[in-house]
Amino acid sequence: MVDQYLPLWEVFVRSKRGMDHKHCGSVHAADAEQALQYARDVYTRRSEGNSIWVVEATHIVASQPDDQEAFFEPADDKVYRHATFYDVPADVKHM
Amino acid sequence: MTPQDQVVDIDALEKEFQERIDAEKKIEPKDWMPEAYRRTLIRQISQHAHSEVVGQLPEGNWITRAPSLRRKAILLAKVQDEAGHGLYLYSAAETLGSSREQMIDDLHAGKAKYSSIFNYPTLSWADVPAIGWLVDGAAIVNQVALCRTSYGPYSRAMIRVCKEESFHARQGFEGMLALARGNEAQKKMCQDAINRYWWPALMMFGPSDAESPNSAQSMKWKIKRFSNDELRQKFVDQTVPQIEYLGMEVPDPDCKWNEERGHYDIGEMPWEEFFAVIKGHGPCNHERLQARQKAHDEGNWVREAALAYQKKQADKKQSVA
Ligand SMILES: [Fe+2]
Numbered sequence: 065m066v067d068q069y070l071p072l073w074e075v076f077v078r079s080k081r082g083m084d085h086k087h088c089g090s091v092h093a094a095d096a097e098q099a100l101q102y103a104r105d106v107y108t109r110r111s112e113g114n115s116i117w118v119v120e121a122t123h124i125v126a127s128q129p130d131d132q133e134a135f136f137e138p139a140d141d142k143v144y145r146h147a148t149f150y151d152v153p154a155d156v157k158h159m
Numbered sequence: 160m161t162p163q164d165q166v167v168d169i170d171a172l173e174k175e176f177q178e179r180i181d182a183e184k185k186i187e188p189k190d191w192m193p194e195a196y197r198r199t200l201i202r203q204i205s206q207h208a209h210s211e212v213v214g215q216l217p218e219g220n221w222i223t224r225a226p227s228l229r230r231k232a233i234l235l236a237k238v239q240d241e242a243g244h245g246l247y248l249y250s251a252a253e254t255l256g257s258s259r260e261q262m263i264d265d266l267h268a269g270k271a272k273y274s275s276i277f278n279y280p281t282l283s284w285a286d287v288p289a290i291g292w293l294v295d296g297a298a299i300v301n302q303v304a305l306c307r308t309s310y311g312p313y314s315r316a317m318i319r320v321c322k323e324e325s326f327h328a329r330q331g332f333e334g335m336l337a338l339a340r341g342n343e344a345q346k347k348m349c350q351d352a353i354n355r356y357w358w359p360a361l362m363m364f365g366p367s368d369a370e371s372p373n374s375a376q377s378m379k380w381k382i383k384r385f386s387n388d389e390l391r392q393k394f395v396d397q398t399v400p401q402i403e404y405l406g407m408e409v410p411d412p413d414c415k416w417n418e419e420r421g422h423y424d425i426g427e428m429p430w431e432e433f434f435a436v437i438k439g440h441g442p443c444n445h446e447r448l449q450a451r452q453k454a455h456d457e458g459n460w461v462r463e464a465a466l467a468y469q470k471k472q473a474d475k476k477q478s479v480a
Protein backbone atom coordinates (compact mmCIF):
# COMPACT_ATOMS: atom_id res chain seq x y z
CA MET A 65 0.00 0.00 0.00
CA VAL A 66 1.45 3.34 -1.07
CA ASP A 67 1.24 6.11 1.52
CA GLN A 68 -1.25 8.72 0.39
CA TYR A 69 -0.58 12.41 0.97
CA LEU A 70 -2.91 15.28 0.31
CA PRO A 71 -2.20 18.58 -1.47
CA LEU A 72 -1.69 21.86 0.42
CA TRP A 73 -4.38 24.56 0.62
CA GLU A 74 -3.94 28.08 2.01
CA VAL A 75 -6.67 29.28 4.36
CA PHE A 76 -8.15 32.79 4.70
CA VAL A 77 -10.67 33.60 7.42
CA ARG A 78 -12.95 36.58 7.88
CA SER A 79 -13.47 37.22 11.59
CA LYS A 80 -16.73 39.11 11.15
CA ARG A 81 -18.88 40.88 8.60
CA GLY A 82 -17.30 44.02 7.28
CA MET A 83 -13.72 42.76 7.71
CA ASP A 84 -11.27 41.46 5.12
CA HIS A 85 -10.43 37.80 4.84
CA LYS A 86 -7.04 37.29 6.44
CA HIS A 87 -4.52 34.56 5.75
CA CYS A 88 -4.14 32.30 8.77
CA GLY A 89 -2.34 29.12 7.70
CA SER A 90 -2.78 26.02 5.62
CA VAL A 91 -4.30 22.55 5.60
CA HIS A 92 -3.83 19.40 3.55
CA ALA A 93 -6.96 18.13 1.81
CA ALA A 94 -8.00 16.10 -1.22
CA ASP A 95 -10.44 18.66 -2.60
CA ALA A 96 -11.94 22.08 -1.93
CA GLU A 97 -14.84 20.77 0.13
CA GLN A 98 -12.59 18.79 2.44
CA ALA A 99 -10.20 21.75 2.66
CA LEU A 100 -13.07 23.95 3.85
CA GLN A 101 -14.12 21.43 6.48
CA TYR A 102 -10.57 20.98 7.75
CA ALA A 103 -10.01 24.75 7.77
CA ARG A 104 -13.17 25.13 9.86
CA ASP A 105 -11.97 22.51 12.35
CA VAL A 106 -8.42 23.84 12.54
CA TYR A 107 -8.88 27.61 12.42
CA THR A 108 -12.34 28.41 13.76
CA ARG A 109 -12.85 26.20 16.82
CA ARG A 110 -13.81 29.23 18.89
CA SER A 111 -15.97 31.12 16.41
CA GLU A 112 -12.96 33.03 15.04
CA GLY A 113 -14.65 33.33 11.68
CA ASN A 114 -17.88 33.44 9.74
CA SER A 115 -16.42 33.01 6.28
CA ILE A 116 -13.50 30.94 4.95
CA TRP A 117 -11.66 30.97 1.64
CA VAL A 118 -9.38 28.10 0.68
CA VAL A 119 -7.13 28.08 -2.37
CA GLU A 120 -4.73 25.40 -3.51
CA ALA A 121 -1.26 26.65 -2.65
CA THR A 122 0.07 25.96 -6.15
CA HIS A 123 -2.39 28.51 -7.55
CA ILE A 124 -1.01 31.42 -5.55
CA VAL A 125 1.30 33.78 -7.40
CA ALA A 126 3.48 35.92 -5.13
CA SER A 127 5.84 38.82 -5.67
CA GLN A 128 9.46 37.99 -4.92
CA PRO A 129 11.32 39.66 -2.04
CA ASP A 130 14.45 39.80 -4.26
CA ASP A 131 12.65 42.04 -6.74
CA GLN A 132 11.02 43.97 -3.95
CA GLU A 133 12.91 47.21 -4.56
CA ALA A 134 12.41 47.38 -8.29
CA PHE A 135 8.85 46.18 -7.98
CA PHE A 136 7.64 48.65 -5.37
CA GLU A 137 9.99 51.53 -6.19
CA PRO A 138 7.62 53.40 -8.56
CA ALA A 139 5.53 54.43 -5.52
CA ASP A 140 8.46 55.66 -3.45
CA ASP A 141 9.03 59.02 -5.18
CA LYS A 142 5.39 60.02 -5.44
CA VAL A 143 4.98 61.74 -2.12
CA TYR A 144 2.31 63.97 -3.67
CA ARG A 145 -0.01 60.96 -3.40
CA HIS A 146 -0.20 61.56 0.35
CA ALA A 147 -2.43 64.16 1.93
CA THR A 148 0.42 65.33 4.16
CA PHE A 149 2.28 66.60 1.05
CA TYR A 150 0.05 69.65 0.88
CA ASP A 151 0.35 72.77 3.01
CA VAL A 152 -3.00 74.07 4.06
CA PRO A 153 -3.13 77.11 6.35
CA ALA A 154 -4.14 76.17 9.90
CA ASP A 155 -7.16 78.48 9.89
CA VAL A 156 -8.75 76.68 6.96
CA LYS A 157 -11.18 74.23 8.57
CA HIS A 158 -12.54 70.85 7.46
CA MET A 159 -9.56 69.89 5.29
CA MET B 160 31.09 35.42 -11.00
CA THR B 161 34.22 33.97 -9.42
CA PRO B 162 33.92 31.81 -6.29
CA GLN B 163 35.50 34.75 -4.44
CA ASP B 164 32.61 37.04 -5.42
CA GLN B 165 30.13 34.45 -4.21
CA VAL B 166 31.70 34.34 -0.78
CA VAL B 167 31.47 38.10 -0.51
CA ASP B 168 27.89 37.92 -1.64
CA ILE B 169 26.90 35.49 1.13
CA ASP B 170 28.67 37.63 3.71
CA ALA B 171 26.73 40.65 2.56
CA LEU B 172 23.45 38.73 2.63
CA GLU B 173 24.18 37.43 6.11
CA LYS B 174 24.98 40.91 7.31
CA GLU B 175 21.76 42.28 5.88
CA PHE B 176 19.84 39.38 7.42
CA GLN B 177 21.31 39.99 10.88
CA GLU B 178 20.61 43.71 10.60
CA ARG B 179 17.00 42.98 9.84
CA ILE B 180 16.80 40.76 12.93
CA ASP B 181 18.56 43.31 15.13
CA ALA B 182 16.04 45.91 13.94
CA GLU B 183 13.25 43.60 15.19
CA LYS B 184 11.93 43.04 11.67
CA LYS B 185 10.40 39.61 11.12
CA ILE B 186 11.82 37.18 8.60
CA GLU B 187 9.18 35.95 6.13
CA PRO B 188 9.18 32.71 4.10
CA LYS B 189 10.59 34.01 0.81
CA ASP B 190 13.31 36.18 2.37
CA TRP B 191 16.90 35.10 2.01
CA MET B 192 18.08 33.36 5.17
CA PRO B 193 21.22 31.47 6.19
CA GLU B 194 20.85 27.73 5.64
CA ALA B 195 21.59 27.11 9.31
CA TYR B 196 18.76 29.43 10.35
CA ARG B 197 16.39 27.54 8.09
CA ARG B 198 17.57 24.15 9.38
CA THR B 199 17.39 25.22 13.01
CA LEU B 200 13.84 26.47 12.54
CA ILE B 201 12.67 23.40 10.65
CA ARG B 202 14.07 21.22 13.41
CA GLN B 203 12.59 23.31 16.21
CA ILE B 204 9.16 23.91 14.66
CA SER B 205 8.70 20.31 13.53
CA GLN B 206 9.74 19.02 16.98
CA HIS B 207 7.26 21.43 18.46
CA ALA B 208 4.54 20.18 16.07
CA HIS B 209 5.33 16.54 16.90
CA SER B 210 5.08 17.39 20.60
CA GLU B 211 1.58 18.79 20.16
CA VAL B 212 0.47 15.74 18.20
CA VAL B 213 2.09 13.08 20.41
CA GLY B 214 0.93 15.12 23.41
CA GLN B 215 -2.64 14.12 22.61
CA LEU B 216 -1.91 10.51 23.54
CA PRO B 217 -1.33 10.60 27.32
CA GLU B 218 -4.49 12.64 27.90
CA GLY B 219 -6.49 10.90 25.18
CA ASN B 220 -5.96 7.79 27.27
CA TRP B 221 -8.54 9.13 29.75
CA ILE B 222 -11.26 10.47 27.45
CA THR B 223 -13.43 7.36 27.74
CA ARG B 224 -12.95 7.26 31.52
CA ALA B 225 -13.36 10.91 32.48
CA PRO B 226 -15.20 11.15 35.79
CA SER B 227 -18.12 13.26 34.48
CA LEU B 228 -19.64 14.38 31.21
CA ARG B 229 -18.40 17.92 31.92
CA ARG B 230 -14.80 16.76 32.35
CA LYS B 231 -15.11 14.57 29.28
CA ALA B 232 -16.30 17.43 27.06
CA ILE B 233 -13.48 19.64 28.37
CA LEU B 234 -10.87 16.97 27.81
CA LEU B 235 -12.10 16.29 24.29
CA ALA B 236 -11.90 20.00 23.45
CA LYS B 237 -8.44 20.24 24.99
CA VAL B 238 -7.07 17.26 23.08
CA GLN B 239 -8.63 18.57 19.88
CA ASP B 240 -6.86 21.90 20.47
CA GLU B 241 -3.54 20.06 20.66
CA ALA B 242 -4.21 18.50 17.25
CA GLY B 243 -4.89 22.03 16.00
CA HIS B 244 -1.63 23.30 17.50
CA GLY B 245 0.24 20.54 15.72
CA LEU B 246 -1.34 21.60 12.43
CA TYR B 247 -0.56 25.32 12.91
CA LEU B 248 3.04 24.35 13.51
CA TYR B 249 3.38 21.87 10.62
CA SER B 250 1.93 24.60 8.45
CA ALA B 251 4.60 27.06 9.70
CA ALA B 252 7.39 24.51 9.12
CA GLU B 253 6.16 23.89 5.59
CA THR B 254 6.70 27.58 4.73
CA LEU B 255 10.43 26.85 5.15
CA GLY B 256 10.36 24.24 2.41
CA SER B 257 10.04 21.15 4.53
CA SER B 258 7.24 18.78 3.53
CA ARG B 259 4.56 17.39 5.80
CA GLU B 260 5.31 13.90 4.47
CA GLN B 261 8.96 14.16 5.41
CA MET B 262 8.25 15.48 8.88
CA ILE B 263 5.74 12.76 9.62
CA ASP B 264 7.97 10.06 8.18
CA ASP B 265 10.84 11.31 10.36
CA LEU B 266 8.63 11.17 13.44
CA HIS B 267 7.49 7.64 12.71
CA ALA B 268 11.01 6.49 11.88
CA GLY B 269 12.15 7.74 15.30
CA LYS B 270 14.45 10.28 13.62
CA ALA B 271 12.62 13.35 14.94
CA LYS B 272 12.31 14.32 18.57
CA TYR B 273 9.32 15.51 20.52
CA SER B 274 9.03 16.74 24.08
CA SER B 275 10.07 13.90 26.37
CA ILE B 276 7.31 14.76 28.85
CA PHE B 277 4.90 12.80 26.66
CA ASN B 278 6.84 9.61 27.22
CA TYR B 279 5.51 9.40 30.77
CA PRO B 280 2.34 7.39 31.43
CA THR B 281 -0.95 8.78 32.76
CA LEU B 282 -1.56 6.37 35.63
CA SER B 283 -4.56 7.97 37.33
CA TRP B 284 -7.23 10.54 36.50
CA ALA B 285 -5.27 13.11 38.52
CA ASP B 286 -2.59 13.00 35.83
CA VAL B 287 -4.98 14.64 33.38
CA PRO B 288 -5.50 17.88 35.35
CA ALA B 289 -1.86 17.72 36.46
CA ILE B 290 -0.77 17.75 32.83
CA GLY B 291 -3.10 20.61 31.92
CA TRP B 292 -1.83 22.69 34.81
CA LEU B 293 1.89 21.76 34.95
CA VAL B 294 2.79 20.59 31.44
CA ASP B 295 0.66 23.10 29.55
CA GLY B 296 1.65 25.68 32.17
CA ALA B 297 5.33 25.11 31.38
CA ALA B 298 4.59 25.08 27.66
CA ILE B 299 2.81 28.44 27.99
CA VAL B 300 5.86 30.08 29.59
CA ASN B 301 7.91 28.82 26.66
CA GLN B 302 5.35 29.74 24.03
CA VAL B 303 4.65 33.24 25.31
CA ALA B 304 8.37 33.91 24.83
CA LEU B 305 8.18 32.43 21.32
CA CYS B 306 5.41 34.82 20.25
CA ARG B 307 8.22 37.31 19.58
CA THR B 308 10.46 34.89 17.72
CA SER B 309 12.07 36.30 14.57
CA TYR B 310 10.41 34.01 12.02
CA GLY B 311 7.01 35.44 11.06
CA PRO B 312 4.97 32.26 10.50
CA TYR B 313 6.31 30.69 13.74
CA SER B 314 5.52 33.82 15.70
CA ARG B 315 1.98 33.98 14.29
CA ALA B 316 1.39 30.29 15.08
CA MET B 317 2.56 30.87 18.65
CA ILE B 318 0.23 33.83 19.12
CA ARG B 319 -2.68 31.67 17.99
CA VAL B 320 -1.58 28.82 20.28
CA CYS B 321 -1.15 31.08 23.32
CA LYS B 322 -4.69 32.40 22.95
CA GLU B 323 -5.95 28.84 23.35
CA GLU B 324 -3.53 27.56 25.96
CA SER B 325 -4.76 29.48 28.97
CA PHE B 326 -7.94 27.37 28.88
CA HIS B 327 -5.72 24.27 29.12
CA ALA B 328 -3.87 25.44 32.20
CA ARG B 329 -6.99 26.75 33.94
CA GLN B 330 -9.09 23.65 33.41
CA GLY B 331 -6.14 21.66 34.76
CA PHE B 332 -5.82 23.73 37.90
CA GLU B 333 -9.56 23.58 38.44
CA GLY B 334 -9.43 19.78 38.17
CA MET B 335 -6.56 19.64 40.67
CA LEU B 336 -8.45 21.91 43.04
CA ALA B 337 -11.45 19.57 42.93
CA LEU B 338 -9.20 16.68 43.96
CA ALA B 339 -7.38 18.73 46.59
CA ARG B 340 -10.72 19.56 48.19
CA GLY B 341 -11.93 15.98 47.93
CA ASN B 342 -11.59 12.94 50.16
CA GLU B 343 -8.33 11.43 51.41
CA ALA B 344 -7.95 9.14 48.40
CA GLN B 345 -8.45 12.06 46.01
CA LYS B 346 -5.92 14.21 47.88
CA LYS B 347 -3.44 11.38 47.65
CA MET B 348 -4.01 11.06 43.92
CA CYS B 349 -3.46 14.78 43.54
CA GLN B 350 -0.15 14.74 45.42
CA ASP B 351 0.99 11.61 43.60
CA ALA B 352 0.42 13.25 40.20
CA ILE B 353 2.39 16.33 41.32
CA ASN B 354 5.20 14.08 42.55
CA ARG B 355 5.49 12.34 39.19
CA TYR B 356 5.06 15.39 36.92
CA TRP B 357 6.98 18.09 38.79
CA TRP B 358 10.51 17.25 37.63
CA PRO B 359 9.59 16.21 34.09
CA ALA B 360 7.71 19.54 33.75
CA LEU B 361 10.79 21.49 34.88
CA MET B 362 12.92 19.56 32.42
CA MET B 363 10.66 20.61 29.54
CA PHE B 364 12.73 23.81 29.41
CA GLY B 365 15.74 21.79 28.32
CA PRO B 366 19.25 21.48 29.72
CA SER B 367 20.72 24.25 31.85
CA ASP B 368 22.27 27.16 29.97
CA ALA B 369 25.80 25.90 30.58
CA GLU B 370 24.95 22.68 28.73
CA SER B 371 22.90 24.12 25.92
CA PRO B 372 25.41 24.63 23.11
CA ASN B 373 23.01 25.87 20.40
CA SER B 374 21.38 28.49 22.56
CA ALA B 375 23.78 31.36 21.84
CA GLN B 376 23.22 31.21 18.08
CA SER B 377 19.45 30.93 18.52
CA MET B 378 19.52 33.95 20.81
CA LYS B 379 21.53 35.93 18.27
CA TRP B 380 18.97 35.06 15.59
CA LYS B 381 16.21 35.90 18.07
CA ILE B 382 14.60 32.52 17.52
CA LYS B 383 14.96 32.27 21.29
CA ARG B 384 14.55 35.31 23.46
CA PHE B 385 15.20 33.91 26.93
CA SER B 386 17.53 31.19 28.17
CA ASN B 387 16.27 27.78 29.36
CA ASP B 388 17.12 28.59 32.97
CA GLU B 389 15.35 31.97 32.88
CA LEU B 390 12.16 30.39 31.58
CA ARG B 391 12.37 27.52 34.07
CA GLN B 392 12.78 29.99 36.93
CA LYS B 393 9.74 31.90 35.74
CA PHE B 394 7.67 28.71 35.77
CA VAL B 395 8.90 27.67 39.24
CA ASP B 396 8.14 31.12 40.65
CA GLN B 397 4.59 31.13 39.37
CA THR B 398 3.82 27.48 40.16
CA VAL B 399 5.12 26.95 43.71
CA PRO B 400 2.50 29.30 45.22
CA GLN B 401 -0.18 27.42 43.24
CA ILE B 402 0.97 24.11 44.74
CA GLU B 403 0.75 25.73 48.16
CA TYR B 404 -2.73 27.02 47.36
CA LEU B 405 -3.77 23.43 46.63
CA GLY B 406 -2.41 22.48 50.04
CA MET B 407 0.01 20.08 48.35
CA GLU B 408 3.75 19.69 48.69
CA VAL B 409 6.49 20.53 46.21
CA PRO B 410 8.32 17.23 45.76
CA ASP B 411 11.69 18.90 46.28
CA PRO B 412 13.04 19.34 49.84
CA ASP B 413 15.47 22.00 48.56
CA CYS B 414 12.76 24.18 47.06
CA LYS B 415 12.70 27.42 49.09
CA TRP B 416 12.11 31.09 48.58
CA ASN B 417 15.39 32.97 48.27
CA GLU B 418 14.82 36.45 49.61
CA GLU B 419 18.05 37.78 48.20
CA ARG B 420 17.43 36.62 44.63
CA GLY B 421 13.70 37.23 44.78
CA HIS B 422 13.18 33.75 43.32
CA TYR B 423 12.62 30.18 44.46
CA ASP B 424 15.70 27.98 44.62
CA ILE B 425 15.31 24.40 43.51
CA GLY B 426 17.28 21.21 44.11
CA GLU B 427 19.40 19.24 41.67
CA MET B 428 17.37 18.07 38.68
CA PRO B 429 17.43 14.38 37.67
CA TRP B 430 19.20 14.96 34.35
CA GLU B 431 20.28 11.37 33.92
CA GLU B 432 16.67 10.35 33.68
CA PHE B 433 15.99 13.23 31.30
CA PHE B 434 18.67 12.17 28.85
CA ALA B 435 17.64 8.53 29.09
CA VAL B 436 14.07 9.46 28.14
CA ILE B 437 15.31 11.64 25.25
CA LYS B 438 17.36 8.72 23.97
CA GLY B 439 14.24 6.58 23.86
CA HIS B 440 14.39 4.80 27.21
CA GLY B 441 11.37 6.50 28.77
CA PRO B 442 8.42 4.45 29.99
CA CYS B 443 6.29 5.07 26.88
CA ASN B 444 8.58 6.05 23.96
CA HIS B 445 7.85 2.89 22.03
CA GLU B 446 4.13 2.93 22.74
CA ARG B 447 3.74 6.56 21.62
CA LEU B 448 5.42 6.05 18.26
CA GLN B 449 3.49 2.86 17.70
CA ALA B 450 0.20 4.66 18.36
CA ARG B 451 1.16 7.44 15.92
CA GLN B 452 2.19 4.97 13.23
CA LYS B 453 -1.02 2.99 13.70
CA ALA B 454 -3.18 6.11 13.42
CA HIS B 455 -1.35 7.11 10.25
CA ASP B 456 -1.64 3.66 8.67
CA GLU B 457 -5.29 3.31 9.56
CA GLY B 458 -6.02 6.73 8.04
CA ASN B 459 -4.38 5.84 4.76
CA TRP B 460 -7.49 4.35 3.14
CA VAL B 461 -9.40 7.55 3.97
CA ARG B 462 -6.83 9.71 2.20
CA GLU B 463 -6.77 7.25 -0.68
CA ALA B 464 -10.57 7.32 -1.01
CA ALA B 465 -10.70 11.13 -0.75
CA LEU B 466 -8.11 11.50 -3.51
CA ALA B 467 -9.91 8.95 -5.72
CA TYR B 468 -13.17 10.83 -5.24
CA GLN B 469 -11.47 14.14 -6.05
CA LYS B 470 -10.05 12.65 -9.25
CA LYS B 471 -13.39 11.22 -10.27
CA GLN B 472 -15.13 14.57 -9.75
CA ALA B 473 -12.42 16.40 -11.70
CA ASP B 474 -12.66 13.90 -14.59
CA LYS B 475 -16.43 14.29 -14.66
CA LYS B 476 -16.11 18.06 -14.84
CA GLN B 477 -13.60 17.74 -17.67
CA SER B 478 -15.83 15.46 -19.74
CA VAL B 479 -18.77 17.85 -19.36
CA ALA B 480 -16.60 20.82 -20.47
FE1 LIG C 1 -0.66 22.90 22.67
Ligand SMILES: [Fe+2]
Binds near residue numbers: 295
Ligand atom coordinates in the same frame (compact mmCIF):
# COMPACT_ATOMS: atom_id res chain seq x y z
FE1 LIG D 1 -2.14 22.80 25.55
